[in-house]
Amino acid sequence: MRTDLKEIYLPLKARVVEIVDMTADVKLFRVMPEDAFNYKPGQFIMVSLWGVGEVPISITSTYGIHEYVELCIKRVGHVTSAIHCLKSGDIIGIRGPFGNGFTIGKTKGKDILFIAGGIGIAPLRSLINGVLQTTPPFNSSLDKGIPPLNSPLNKGGRRGVLQLIYGSRNPSDVLFNDELNTWQKKGMHIILTVDKKDTAWKGNTGIVTKHLNKLRVTVKNAHAFVCGPHVMIDAVMRDLSSMGMHEDNIITTLEAHMKCGIGKCGHCYAGGKYICTDGPVFSYGEIKRYNLKWP
């Protein structure tokens, strides 16, 4: 009998180091895995609570920048509610990182548009911090992970325009406020918008697609990374495509019910692809080609 079989379903222990209340139903968890691992933006891990269950969660931190693995989790049901009851010092289980992650080598010298809706900012944050840290020219070796600050990959070169359109339900739902400021200082154009404004809100309102007429990026040449609820993703992809952006340059992460993360349980299977292993990052072109939105 082989003894080298990896225990791929057995989670690794990780300690919750810090918990930040972000909004009424979103918390940021900083966790320290028992054994460190490398990951890239757009990848996810399976988070386990013994006796409760296991759910897929994007890694919102950036390897090489953040000390801990950071998870930004919205309370929506059984497992995420239990996760929200954790206290720092508690032990959770994690498996991963899984998924293909974002490929950013191709965006070298190009404009990049990020569009986030709600919790969709979580996977994008990992990418944005990576992109902002690595001054181009981007190199395809970036796709193996973001290099540390002092890496020669980070020297000089022209970067295209970076723009973020980020939509939230209410002003109180806006996540990573501090970081938004930092990003802006680093030269990113940011449009914040909310569905329902309150008296204090002076900014934009309405869904993200309403603001696609304010683009600073050159649509024909730009790459877009879009994360958020299904309906938003569909609308944004369609609009960007009709505005002339190349379908293969419109990138998103698809969500699916996931039970294993490794292409075995079948729950995420659509159009002949496993969202968990072939994705979760796909281009609009691929989504249409493979009919990933179910037949």
Next chain:
Amino acid sequence: MKKDMILEKSNLSYWLRQLRKEMLLIGPMHGENGDIVLKTVENIHEIVLDCPALIPSPKEFLFPQKEEMFGFSTEGTKNYRNSKRRLIFGVRSCDVSAIGLLDRFYGGKFIDDYYTARRENTVFISVGCNKPDPTCFCNGLGTGPFLSSGFDIQFSDLGDRYLVEIGSEHGLSIVKKFSHLFSKPQKSDYDDQYEAILSSHAMFEKRINLENARQKILSGSVEDSFWAGVAERCFECGGCVYECPLCTCFNVIDRKYSAIEGVRLRNWDTCMFRGFTKMAVNVWPAEKKIMRTKRWYFHKLLYYPEQFGRFGCVGCGRCTITCPGRIDMATIAYRLKVGNNED
């Protein structure tokens, strides 16, 4: 590897009895309700040698309907991986073909260690089918009634003796020590096997061509109304998926025994169930039944060939026996061919 031998039928039970000392012996036996099922053999003479295709399929022994994966407690986790040595006797060629595909599915970049641990400790002896059932259609798929490779050990029933073909190291491992029970095959043995194969092929009642069905779907000429008709007849019982030797979907569940102790287990799930793709806050990619029935067929007829170069069906006919809506693989392939969905 391939090595052939002859085993006199009178030596079979002795051999099995010896093997049972080293490993669990599983074979076709009469179940409680009169049907024949694979189960642990207590009395070797009770093995049913000449039986129709077994429902359920042997996938149960590699991917159990319910499998405890690991336990958890304050002490940490404890893996329950099962690597008991087993000999499963009397499975059919279609099942062996299915297991060959399962090996590839559970392997790959992420090796499913629960499946693999069981598989690597299980030897299968299949018996070529001299008498196919009326529901069988492996003949058109190359997955039966006899195989030329891909098995651990294949028996061909030649009346008073078996032609024993050894197709893997696994297979060889249970024959080696007992070479005195086996003899060298003669040309006449191969002639007899050839006869058996020919006569078996002549007995098939069904001629199903899945490649035609695949081409028809790929041509784009199958309207959604066809699949709507299929979906209308589906009871969402999941029988097709549970009995299919190639359906592999599972769910993962935690069960607590106490506040601090429990087990994570997986159990068979089916893409035919409504909740299979449901996500939180009511996002529901395949809420409509037509999406689910269509997907089952697309997976087996289009995506499987893309991924593995083989259909996701070995023609065992179990879904034909099981499906109360008569929308089993053989029926749908036939209806795709004739282009209508009427009885």
